[in-house]
Amino acid sequence: MSAPLTSLDRPNSYIGRSLPRPNAKRLLAGRGRYVSDLKLPRMLYAAFLRSPHAHAKIVAINTEEARALEGVHLVATGADLAKICTPWTGTLDHFKGMTSAPQWPLPLDRVVWAGQAVVAVVAESRAIAEDALELIEVDYEDLPVVVDIDSAREAGGPLVNPGTANNTCFRSQLDSGTVDDAFAHAAHVVEEEFTFGRHTAVTLEPRAIVADYDPSAGMLTVHHGTQTPYQFQDLYSRHYNIPEARVRVIATDIGGSFGMKLHVYHEDMAVVGLSILLGRPVKYVADRLESFVSDIHARDHRVRARMALDARGEILAMDVLDLTAIGAFSTYPRTSVVEGNQVIRLIGAPYRFRNYRATLEVIFQNKVQTSQYRAVGHPIACAVTERLVDMAASKVGLDSFAIRALNVIPDDAYPQTSPTGYRFEALSHQACLKRLHEIMDYDSLRAEQADLRERGVYRGIGIAAFVEITNPSPAFYGVGGARISSQDGAILSLTPSGEVRCLISVTEQGQGTEAIISQIVADQLGLAQEHVKVITGDTEVTPHGGATWACRGAGIGGET
Numbered sequence: 001m002s003a004p005l006t007s008l009d010r011p012n013s014y015i016g017r018s019l020p021r022p023n024a025k026r027l028l029a030g031r032g033r034y035v036s037d038l039k040l041p042r043m044l045y046a047a048f049l050r051s052p053h054a055h056a057k058i059v060a061i062n063t064e065e066a067r068a069l070e071g072v073h074l075v076a077t078g079a080d081l082a083k084i085c086t087p088w089t090g091t092l093d094h095f096k097g098m099t100s101a102p103q104w105p106l107p108l109d110r111v112v113w114a115g116q117a118v119v120a121v122v123a124e125s126r127a128i129a130e131d132a133l134e135l136i137e138v139d140y141e142d143l144p145v146v147v148d149i150d151s152a153r154e155a156g157g158p159l160v161n162p163g164t165a166n167n168t169c170f171r172s173q174l175d176s177g178t179v180d181d182a183f184a185h186a187a188h189v190v191e192e193e194f195t196f197g198r199h200t201a202v203t204l205e206p207r208a209i210v211a212d213y214d215p216s217a218g219m220l221t222v223h224h225g226t227q228t229p230y231q232f233q234d235l236y237s238r239h240y241n242i243p244e245a246r247v248r249v250i251a252t253d254i255g256g257s258f259g260m261k262l263h264v265y266h267e268d269m270a271v272v273g274l275s276i277l278l279g280r281p282v283k284y285v286a287d288r289l290e291s292f293v294s295d296i297h298a299r300d301h302r303v304r305a306r307m308a309l310d311a312r313g314e315i316l317a318m319d320v321l322d323l324t325a326i327g328a329f330s331t332y333p334r335t336s337v338v339e340g341n342q343v344i345r346l347i348g349a350p351y352r353f354r355n356y357r358a359t360l361e362v363i364f365q366n367k368v369q370t371s372q373y374r375a376v377g378h379p380i381a382c383a384v385t386e387r388l389v390d391m392a393a394s395k396v397g398l399d400s401f402a403i404r405a406l407n408v409i410p411d412d413a414y415p416q417t418s419p420t421g422y423r424f425e426a427l428s429h430q431a432c433l434k435r436l437h438e439i440m441d442y443d444s445l446r447a448e449q450a451d452l453r454e455r456g457v458y459r460g461i462g463i464a465a466f467v468e469i470t471n472p473s474p475a476f477y478g479v480g481g482a483r484i485s486s487q488d489g490a491i492l493s494l495t496p497s498g499e500v501r502c503l504i505s506v507t508e509q510g511q512g513t514e515a516i517i518s519q520i521v522a523d524q525l526g527l528a529q530e531h532v533k534v535i536t537g538d539t540e541v542t543p544h545g546g547a548t549w550a551c552r553g554a555g556i557g558g559e560t
Helices: 024-028 064-068 078-082 126-133 149-153 179-184 229-239 266-278 288-294 338-346 378-396 400-407 429-440 442-454 513-525
Strands: 044-050 056-062 072-076 117-123 137-142 168-175 188-196 208-214 219-224 247-250 282-285 301-309 315-325 355-363 490-494 500-504 532-535
Touching: 044 126, 044 266, 044 288, 056 117, 064 072, 072 126, 072 266, 078 266, 117 126, 117 266, 149 315, 149 355, 168 338, 179 301, 179 315, 179 355, 188 378, 208 266, 219 229, 219 266, 229 247, 266 282, 301 338, 301 378, 315 338, 315 378, 338 355, 338 378, 378 400, 400 429, 429 442, 490 513, 500 513, 513 532
Parallel strands: 044 282, 219 247, 315 355, 500 532
Antiparallel strands: 044 117, 056 137, 072 117, 168 355, 188 301, 208 219, 208 282, 301 315, 490 500
């Protein structure tokens, strides 16, 4: 008797198959459509003079020689752009008590990190603009610098933002109310302090933007290397007082992002303003050195955590303090608080325990802003939790697999609400651990490890359980005041030649959107994948949507 048919046996069925990406040959042949490559008629180029100080007052700026250089069209300071751009503040209402200072495209009176853009030059070429930067003189007056977590928390110490009570951006606590009692009656307690150093995304294509304001039509077109064109359509409209229908954001091929291209950057907002002032296209592409001092950083955390266990090795309680340093401002519009919030809410997520206390302090410092970056908060939460679990296994005398099998939430216990307040519908850590044990041939690996150790070879075997938050739901839109959609739209049309065109709000940043969406369309309509054309990243023609972030492209966009 033959095996029953599956969905893969249907003609033109593409779901579950490994297929070449439709855009792969084009990209490999160097025919990608990147903002970095874009050239428009009458286009000018921007460059930025950056602060050598981490914190200083701007006493005076002399731009006369730079303005006189041949080929220079505009030299702009913070005051010039503040006349046409309203400031923004990186706070959200649902993070109660959160504070952050207003931000402008370029600073008005102070610089707050080394590398902050201070003056913009627009010229016939990037080279001329950079030459002009060397002719600008800025008189600075040093101010007290806050660079580490301890000095930022000192009572009466220097302030990143004068006039504020302290350097705290946000403070939050989760507390079940029973943690102290659980620790008092625990058979075992393990404790550790973890330090996570800053790092940043290094994308193949750096941040890139071409702003083109047409004063005759009152129309702003921005070619932007961003994950979220509709988010920026809204922001450019609001802060430059241009009707949203007259703002077009185009994001074609994006050379990687990892979350770094979600946020408002001062240079990008400045470029839009420069184009408005000049009435001509203005292009800016960050070089690698600029990227390291202006792209958002991530994961600047110091976490103190402890875990209580009974005599058998069952987890009774966790107690966590996460100190998160975020730079001089909270980023806009998604804030710099989200990562720390994810950390304290995902710690301990795979495990069955009820007693939990966590304190989050988000702290300002005179450094580059930090914000959401790939797997927001997850690596820190996982590293803290699993290190404590391994320490507990050693203390109790249990194998690494055994202590996890003892403590993970049973697969049949869902839906389940974690002690941090997250609700999980249907996870399968027991099945995963069992399968992992089999495919690792774990017992053989341990035997080999012991044999090697006798010969002086030390081989480690690491195991970690975690929970990944993904596919934010439609309820996200407007939370805390962030105008970010978690819904996406798609429009299908049949061309006269019989092919199908799919316009979708999910963007392509190298993760395979064109392949994923064309597979789904071809599968559902029953036609060959090569007869489907996917168009993304243009607010003028594609439907409104949230676009690409938090692994939501296929999960949300694919369902539209």
